[in-house]
Structures are given as C-alpha cells and as structure tokens.
Amino acid sequence: xxxxxxxxxxxxxxxxxxxxxxxxxxxxxxxxxxxxxxxxxxxxxxxxxxxxxxxxxxxxxxxxxxxxxxxxxxxxxxxxxxxxxxxxxxxxxxxxxxxxxxxxxxxxxxxxxxxxxxxxxxxxxxxxxxxxxxxxxxxxxxxxxxxxxxxxxxxxxxxxxxxxxxxxxxxxxxxxxxxxxxxxxxxxxxxxxxxxxxxxxxxxxxxxxxxxxxxxxxxxxxxxxxxxxxxxxxxxxxxxxxxxxxxxxxxxxxxxxxxxxxxxxxxxxxxxxxxxxxxxxxxxxxxxxxxxxxxxxxxxxxxxxxxxxxxxxxxxxxxxxxxxxxxxxxxxxxxxxxxxxxxxxxxxxxxxxxxxxxxxxxxxxxxxxxxxxxxxxxxxxxxxxxxxxxxxxxxxxxxxxxxxxxxxxxxxxxxxxxxxxxxxxxxxxxxxxxxxxxxxxxxxxxxxxxxxxxxxxxxxxxxxxxxxxxxxxxxxxxxxxxxxxxxxxxxxxxxxxxxxxxxxxxxxxxxxxxxxxxxxxxxxxxxxxxxxxxxxxxxxxxxxxxxxxxxxxxxxxxxxxxxxxxxxxxxxxxxxxxxxxxxxxxxxxxxxxxxxxxxxxxxxxxxxxxxxxxxxxxxxxxxxxxxxxxxxxxxxxxxxxxxxxxxxxxxxxxxxxxxxxxxxxxxxxxxxxxxxxxxxxxxxxxxxxxxxxxxxxxxxxxxxxxxxxxxxxxxxxxxxxxxxxxxxxxxxxxxxxxxxxxxxxxxxxxxxxxxxxxxxxxxxxxxxxxxxxxxxxxxxxxxxxxxxxxxxxxxxxxxxxxxxxxxxxxxxxxxxxxxxxxxxxxxxxxxxxxxxxxxxxxxxxxxxxxxxxxxxxxxxxxxxxxxxxxxxxxxx
DNA sequence: ATGCTCACG
DNA sequence: ACGTACGTGAGCATT
Numbered sequence: 001x002x003x004x005x006x007x008x009x010x011x012x013x014x015x016x017x018x019x020x021x022x023x024x025x026x027x028x029x030x031x032x033x034x035x036x037x038x039x040x041x042x043x044x045x046x047x048x049x050x051x052x053x054x055x056x057x058x059x060x061x062x063x064x065x066x067x068x069x070x071x072x073x074x075x076x077x078x079x080x081x082x083x084x085x086x087x088x089x090x091x092x093x094x095x096x097x098x099x100x101x102x103x104x105x106x107x108x109x110x111x112x113x114x115x116x117x118x119x120x121x122x123x124x125x126x127x128x129x130x131x132x133x134x135x136x137x138x139x140x141x142x143x144x145x146x147x148x149x150x151x152x153x154x155x156x157x158x159x160x161x162x163x164x165x166x167x168x169x170x171x172x173x174x175x176x177x178x179x180x181x182x183x184x185x186x187x188x189x190x191x192x193x194x195x196x197x198x199x200x201x202x203x204x205x206x207x208x209x210x211x212x213x214x215x216x217x218x219x220x221x222x223x224x225x226x227x228x229x230x231x232x233x234x235x236x237x238x239x240x241x242x243x244x245x246x247x248x249x250x251x252x253x254x255x256x257x258x259x260x261x262x263x264x265x266x267x268x269x270x271x272x273x274x275x276x277x278x279x280x281x282x283x284x285x286x287x288x289x290x291x292x293x294x295x296x297x298x299x300x301x302x303x304x305x306x307x308x309x310x311x312x313x314x315x316x317x318x319x320x321x322x323x324x325x326x327x328x329x330x331x332x333x334x335x336x337x338x339x340x341x342x343x344x345x346x347x348x349x350x351x352x353x354x355x356x357x358x359x360x361x362x363x364x365x366x367x368x369x370x371x372x373x374x375x376x377x378x379x380x381x382x383x384x385x386x387x388x389x390x391x392x393x394x395x396x397x398x399x400x401x402x403x404x405x406x407x408x409x410x411x412x413x414x415x416x417x418x419x420x421x422x423x424x425x426x427x428x429x430x431x432x433x434x435x436x437x438x439x440x441x442x443x444x445x446x447x448x449x450x451x452x453x454x455x456x457x458x459x460x461x462x463x464x465x466x467x468x469x470x471x472x473x474x475x476x477x478x479x480x481x482x483x484x485x486x487x488x489x490x491x492x493x494x495x496x497x498x499x500x501x502x503x504x505x506x507x508x509x510x511x512x513x514x515x516x517x518x519x520x521x522x523x524x525x526x527x528x529x530x531x532x533x534x535x536x537x538x539x540x541x542x543x544x545x546x547x548x549x550x551x552x553x554x555x556x557x558x559x560x561x562x563x564x565x566x567x568x569x570x571x572x573x574x575x576x577x578x579x580x581x582x583x584x585x586x587x588x589x590x591x592x593x594x595x596x597x598x599x600x601x602x603x604x605x606x607x608x609x610x611x612x613x614x615x616x617x618x619x620x621x622x623x624x625x626x627x628x629x630x631x632x633x634x635x636x637x638x639x640x641x642x643x644x645x646x647x648x649x650x651x652x653x654x655x656x657x658x659x660x661x662x663x664x665x666x667x668x669x670x671x672x673x674x675x676x677x678x679x680x681x682x683x684x685x686x687x688x689x690x691x692x693x694x695x696x697x698x699x700x701x702x703x704x705x706x707x708x709x710x711x712x713x714x715x716x717x718x719x720x721x722x723x724x725x726x727x728x729x730x731x732x733x734x735x736x737x738x739x740x741x742x743x744x745x746x747x748x749x750x751x752x753x754x755x756x757x758x759x760x761x762x763x764x765x766x767x768x769x770x771x772x773x774x775x776x777x778x779x780x781x782x783x784x785x786x787x788x789x790x791x792x793x794x795x796x797x798x799x800x801x802x803x804x805x806x807x808x809x810x811x812x813x814x815x816x817x818x819x820x821x822x823x824x825x826x827x828x829x830x831x832x833x834x835x836x837x838x839x840x841x842x843x844x845x846x847x848x849x850x851x852x853x854x855x856x857x858x859x860x861x862x863x864x865x866x867x868x869x870x871x872x873x874x875x876x
Numbered sequence: 877a878t879g880c881t882c883a884c885g
Numbered sequence: 886a887c888g889t890a891c892g893t894g895a896g897c898a899t900t
Contacts, residue, residue, distance in 0.1 A: 530879090549880070551879070554881095555881085556880080557881080581882060581883070623884060624884035625883080627884075800885095831885085
C-alpha cells in the first residue's frame with residue numbers, strides 16, 4: 001500500500017490567523033470574509049502542495065477544558081472573539097464540508113489534543129503526518145515523521161518545523177518546547193511560567209539542564225542570583241505551566257484514521273459556498289469556472305472584403321497577437337466594432353486592404369484599443385502608422401488603479417463588472433498546451449475583446465473623470481504610449497562583436513577563478529547553486545552562519561562580505577558571482593535579444609505595470625545595465641549609435657526624488673539647500689551631525705547622510721538603515737531622530753501622508769496618480785508597517801515618474817518643433833538617452849536640460865546633468 | 877513554478 | 886514583540 005499522508009489542521013488557530021492577517025473584507029451582502037477567504041487560500045495552497053491522502057480539521061470544543069481543572073485561569077483574560085470573526089465560523093464549517101474534509105471537536109479537549117492524539121496514532125501506522133496551525137505550541141509534536149507547519153506573516157507563508165529545524169532555531173528538541181513554555185509561560189493562554197524568564201533565558205537554562213524537572217533537581221547547585229531566586233519562588237508555577245502547555249496525546253477521540261480518507265472536494269458544493277461568499281478570484285482561478293461564466297451571444301461577421309461603410313469614424317479596434325512579444329510575434333486576427341455588431345477581419349484580408357490601412361493611419365478616425373502601444377508596434381512592422389488612438393483600456397485601467405493586474409482584456413473588463421469576454425487561457429490553453437483554435441472560435445474571442453473595449457470606454461473614462469484623473473490619463477499616459485512605441489521601434493544598436501570579445505575575456509577569467517575556488521574548497525561543486533555553496537562554506541569549511549533564508553543558509557553578497565576575513569575562498573566567490581552575472585545576464589542574455597536584421601535591441605517598456613507609476617523594461621531590460629562597478633560598466637561600450645557620425649546623448653535628473661520631497665514637505669532647510677544648489681548629502685550631514693561648516697563634513701559623515709536620505713525616501717525604519725549601513729539599530733535610530741529634528745517639515749509630511757492614507761485608503765502624486773493601500777489600517781503589524789512605508793515612498797517615487805514622463809512628452813514636441821533628427825531611445829527612471837548627429841549636440845545641450853528642468857514646476861529647482869559619447873559608456 | 881541572487885533607479 | 890528598507894527584471898538551480 002502506498003504510504004498515507006495525513007494532514008491535520010488546527011481550525012480555530014488558522015481561522016484566527018486568517019482573520020488578523022487580512023484586512024476586513026466583506027462580500028456584497030455585508031458578511032465579513034477575511035477569515036473564510038484566508039482559510040480557503042491557505043487550504044487551497046496546502047492541498048495543492050501536499051496532496052494528502054487523509055485529512056482532518058480539529059476545532060476547540062466549549063469554553064472549559066480539562067486544563068481548567070488544574071488551573072482555573074487557563075486562557076483567562078482573553079479578549080472575546082470579535083463578532084466579525086464569530087459570524088465566519090459557520091461558513092468555515094460549510095467550506096470544510098464542501099471540501100469533503102472530516103472535522104472534529106471533542107468536549108473538554110482542545111484542537112491541539114485531538115491533533116496530538118491522531119498524529120501519534122498515525123505515526124504508529126508509519127504514515128507521514130503534517131500538522132498545520134498558527135500556534136507554535138504544536139511544534140512539540142514534531143518527529144521524524146511528523147512535520148509541523150506554522151503560518152507566519154499572512155497565512156499562506158509557512159515555516160516548517162522538523163526536529164532539525166527546531167534544533168537549528170532554538171537548539172532544543174521538540175519535547176523541550178514544552179519545558180520552554182513552562183519556564184517562559186504564554187501570555188495568550190494566560191500561562192504564567194516564571195516571571196522574568198523569557199525565550200532567551202528559557203533556552204539557555206534548558207541547554208544547560210535539559211528539562212524543568214532536571215533544572216529544579218539541580219537548582220541547589222546553581223550559584224545565587226536574581227534569576228535563581230525567581231526560579232525558586234515560582235517552582236510550582238513552572239511545573240503547572242509545563243503541564244498546561246503539554247499536548248495530551250491520549251484524548252478519548254471517537255474518530256479513527258480510516259474515516260479521514262480525503263479524495264478531493266465536492267465541486268458543486270464548494271462552488272456554491274464560494275459564490276455565496278463572493279470569492280470571485282478563486283472561482284475564476286479554478287477549473288470550475290465554465291459553469292460560472294455564462295457568455296452572452298454576440299453579433300459577428302467574418303469579413304472577406306472590407307467596405308468603406310464598415311470603417312466608421314469611431315470604432316473599437318482589436319488586433320489579437322500570438323503572445324506579448326509584439327516586436328517579433330505574429331498577428332492572429334483583427335476585430336472592429338461600433339458596439340452594435342462586430343466584424344472579424346482575418347490578417348491576410350486586413351493586410352491587402354488599402355482602405356483599411358488608410359483608416360488605421362487616419363488621425364480623424366477614432367480608435368478605442370486595449371493596448372495602443374502594442375498595436376502601434378505590430379502595425380509598424382507592416383509599415384502602417386497607427387493614428388487616431390482615442391482610448392486605451394490598458395492605460396485607463398492602470399490610472400484608475402495601478403494594482404489592476406494583467407493585460408488580458410477579460411481581467412481588465414472584470415474589474416469594471418464586464419464579463420462577456422473569456423480569459424485568453426480559456427481559449428488558447430496555457431504553457432505547452434497553447435494552441436490557436438478554429439477560426440470561428442478565434443473570431444468570436446477577438447470580437448468579444450473589441451466589444452468589451454467599446455463598452456468599457458465610457459465606463460472607465462467616467463471613473464477617471466470622477467477621480468480627477470482624466471488629464472493624467474489623456475494628456476500624459478496616452479501620448480506617452482506613442483512616444484514609447486516609437487522608442488521601442490527605433491531600438492538601440494548593440495555591437496555584438498564587442499559583447500563577444502568581452503564574453504571571451506570573461507570566460508577565461510571565470511575559469512581561473514573557478515579552479516581557484518575548487519582548490520580552496522577542496523572539491524568541485526556548482527558555485528552557482530546557493531545550496532551547494534552553503535554546504536561548502538558553512539558545513540565543510542565551518543564558516544559562521546550570519547543569516548539564513550527560508551530554505552537554508554544565505555550566501556548573499558552582504559553576508560559573504562562579512563565572511564571575507566574568515567576564509568580566502570570567499571573573496572573568490574564574490575568575484576566569481578560578479579563576473580558570472582555579467583556573463584550570463586549581460587553578455588549571453590543581451591546577445592540573444594539582438595535582432596539579426598538591424599543589430600538592435602527593441603525592449604518593451606511596460607507602461608501599466610508598476611505600483612508607483614514608473615516604467616519597467618523587458619526583453620531585454622535596459623533599465624538595469626551595469627554602471628556601479630567598472631567591469632560591468634564596460635557592457636555599456638556595446639551600446640552605440642545607429643548611424644555613422646551620430647553619438648549617444650544622456651541627460652539625468654540630479655536628486656529628483658529628494659527635490660520632490662522638498663517640494664511636497666516644504667521643509668525650509670531642505671528647500672533652501674536646493675535653491676542654493678548645495679550638495680544635499682553634505683547639507684544633510686551638517687544637520688544630522690551638528691556641524692556648522694561644510695568643510696568639516698567627512699566622507700564617512702556624508703556617506704551616512706546619503707543612506708539616511710535614501711531611508712527617508714523609502715519610508716524610514718531604524719532596522720532598514722542599520723542593515724544598509726551595517727551599524728547597530730540603536731545608532732540608526734539616533735540618526736533618524738536627529739534627521740527628523742533637523743528637518744521638521746519632513747517629519748510633518750511623513751506623519752500627514754500616513755494619516756491621509758489611513759483616511760482615504762490611497763496616496764497621490766503631483767499629477768494625481770493614485771496608489772491604494774488597503775493594508776494601511778490592518779491590525780497586522782507587518783502589513784500595516786509596510787503600507788505605511790509605501791505611503792511615504794509612493795508619492796515621491798510616483799511624482800518623480802510623473803515629471804520625467806511629462807518631460808518626455810515635452811521633449812518629443814520640442815524635437816519636432818526644432819526639426820531635429822535626434823531621437824529619444826531609452827528612459828531609465830531619472831534619465832533620458834538619445835541618439836543624434838554630432839552636429840546636433842550643441843543644441844541638445846541647450847534644449848534637453850531646459851525642457852527637462854521645466855517639465856513640472858516645483859518650488860525647488862530641478863537640475864539636469866548631461867553628456868555624450870560614442871557609446872553609452874562614454875556618455876558619462 | 878518558486879526562491880535566491882544580483883543588476884539598476 | 887512583531888521583522889523590514891522603495892520600485893523593478895533576469896538567470897540559475899531546484900522542485
């Protein structure tokens with residue numbers, strides 16, 4: 001018989017966890033759903049990952065348990081279960097039933113005891129057992145066959161406690177967890193323990209004595225101390241606490257293991273509960289949606305001949321593509337609609353119609369499109385210059401809420417309550433199963449997309465108007481899409497030969513370093529594998545473990561840097577890492593992206609992706625080409641102008657984010673510093689360190705001040721700063737306090753922006769871009785803190801993005817007005833890269849800074865630095 | 877598919 | 886006490 005795998009869930013604990021981890025969601029009928037939703041997602045994930053053969057969810061029974069007999073105050077002083085949670089328990093039971101999972105509760109016993117008892121029985125049967133709970137007490141049950149999963153931060157993130165993990169984490173055996181509880185107590189269960197003994201002390205004592213009993217036997221020999229006094233005075237409490245914390249594994253349960261067989265959910269029942277609770281995303285994700293998503297009939301003609309009458313003044317247009325790589329992929333089909341009926345135009349029919357091409361290029365013929373940039377780019381490959389874009393669903397949705405994910409029309413449409421279009425996955429399948437369907441199915445799908453766009457245009461534009469974001473969408477993002485399209489289509493030339501030579505040199509260097517590492521390590525292994533590297537460094541060579549990841553030892557650069565003095569191999573590994581990154585990502589990866597026809601790379605700028613309003617760049621990412629280290633920076637020598645006699649011209653904003661901050665907070669010292677053109681990090685150092693004269697600021701003071709400035713932009717935390725500067729957290733906290741005292745305007749801004757976010761649920765940028773922060777009022781400290789830091793950072797990063805986007809639009813207009821050949825090629829968050837005939841450099845040096853600096857007027861000046869050269873490397 | 881690491885602003 | 890800097894994308898190893 002195949003080995004059984006038993007999954008035991010602590011129902012109460014997980015429901016509580018889910019309730020407090022998630023914001024207070026409600027469904028359409030006003031029922032709270034955060035606990036049910038969290039519980040469901042956790043369950044889905046664990047079912048998917050573990051595929052158990054047996055399952056049970058245990059619940060606590062009534063108020064009193066056998067523990068109350070020995071200790072009346074057990075779980076005393078607990079806050080009453082919030083009513084918002086109580087109302088969800090019936091649904092959780094319903095959900096469990098719909099999954100066909102056994103649930104069980106037993107009078108006088110807690111869920112822990114049921115779980116402990118069953119785990120023990122199953123282990124005797126040689127089953128594999130997994131226990132899932134939010135309560136670390138359960139870890140005492142871990143054995144070689146029983147793993148305890150404890151949720152951490154949220155509910156789907158799980159820490160797996162095996163005996164080895166417990167040894168690693170606490171230096172204790174699972175059984176000693178009970179002793180630990182006995183000594184330190186547990187406030188949430190009102191278990192007293194020994195006052196004054198916390199986790200650290202408890203572990204120390206247990207490492208020395210082994211158990212509570214052994215400790216008290218040996219206590220006579222312990223040298224006199226405050227701690228000894230406390231231990232002696234509370235001996236009884238320690239023994240009682242240990243008893244209370246001990247999970248009872250002999251509970252008189254009436255279920256047997258054979259009753260726990262799990263064979264999957266009752267899909268109909270589950271779907272019904274999900275619908276009742278309003279779990280739309282889960283319904284959509286599951287395979288059960290076919291029953292859920294009824295599609296209405298549409299009017300559709302497949303046309304073989306395009307007539308003038310079809311090409312109206314305003315139409316929704318959808319060009320369906322094979323995949324997202326619109327610079328290289330094929331078109332699958334085209335649809336147009338005026339909302340009444342749809343016309344599906346096969347690609348070959350469209351391409352041979354001059355009337356259709358003329359319509360596409362006619363500025364006065366208005367088009368409503370999902371993704372105008374993709375459409376512009378694909379048509380450009382057939383020498384068609386798309387004009388007259390009057391609506392872009394992707395951009396409009398993104399401005400309404402940048403968190404709206406995905407570029408699939410169905411996903412976007414659903415956000416606005418329109419469901420009469422299927423997700424791509426349903427039509428094409430995904431992964432290896434992807435196929436283009438029969439023409440009638442394809443025609444229907446593509447037409448539905450066009451119809452969706454037509455219907456959504458007024459809906460989404462209205463929403464933009466209501467939010468006072470129409471201008472941002474219409475005057476900034478929409479024209480920017482066309483400019484980005486032109487940049488992508490233009491591409492940037494890459495000298496493949498240069499890359500190839502660099503690659504050769506790198507390979508030689510790498511193989512030398514590789515051999516050195518093997519020699520120093522005493523064996524060959526895969527240096528690229530953090531797992532294997534960890535074994536070599538920390539097990540074999542015995543280096544101290546300073547940081548761990550979820551899955552093992554951390555071998556990140558900041559850790560290795562601290563280990564350099566411990567062993568010679570570390571330095572070589574750092575070198576290897578640096579060069580290997582260059583080789584794989586920037587030599588090999590980039591080379592693969594160069595188009596053979598024109599020797600250029602054509603990135604795609606994602607305009608509707610980031611949470612803050614920034615762009616991102618893919619295939620290849622041209623926004624993370626190395627610059628900080630010289631070896632990497634040389635990669636930029638391969639980026640060259642596309643024509644003889646041309647050069648690359650680069651212009652970047654100096655300190656744009658800090659200037660934005662100065663503008664928004666109006667702190668007098670910060671504003672003054674920028675107005676006077678001071679070095680801002682030096683100025684900050686003067687204030688933080690209380691130095692009156694810039695000359696007295698040392699390099700180290702400036703470096704610290706710079707880190708503090710970054711911290712301010714990111715939403716400061718003492719821990720973050722301490723990590724960055726590798727200083728004690730206390731020291732970091734002092735720097736921050738000193739900063740905020742010197743710049744009270746900044747402090748006020750930070751406080752206000754967080755308060756605004758808590759009230760409104762979102763923060764905004766200079767041009768009224770929004771970022772919603774649903775977790776800002778969470779009772780979960782981590783979620784809330786993250787949202788608070790985001791509230792501080794998003795307006796700064798987002799406003800900087802607004803500014804450079806506006807500058808790109810102004811710059812495009814200016815280049816046209818001046819009749820220049822210069823072309824904008826790239827944007828890298830705070831810099832613009834052009835190529836131009838060398839004769840135009842003089843004029844660019846005048847107009848580029850002028851346009852960029854006046855893109856949006858702030859109360860502090862914007863400053864732009866610029867340079868040019870025969871490669872991107874030389875434009876420095 | 878996911879986690880780790882590392883490249884950029 | 887909690888457990889962290891903000892925003893991205895790509896390659897590799899591993900499951």
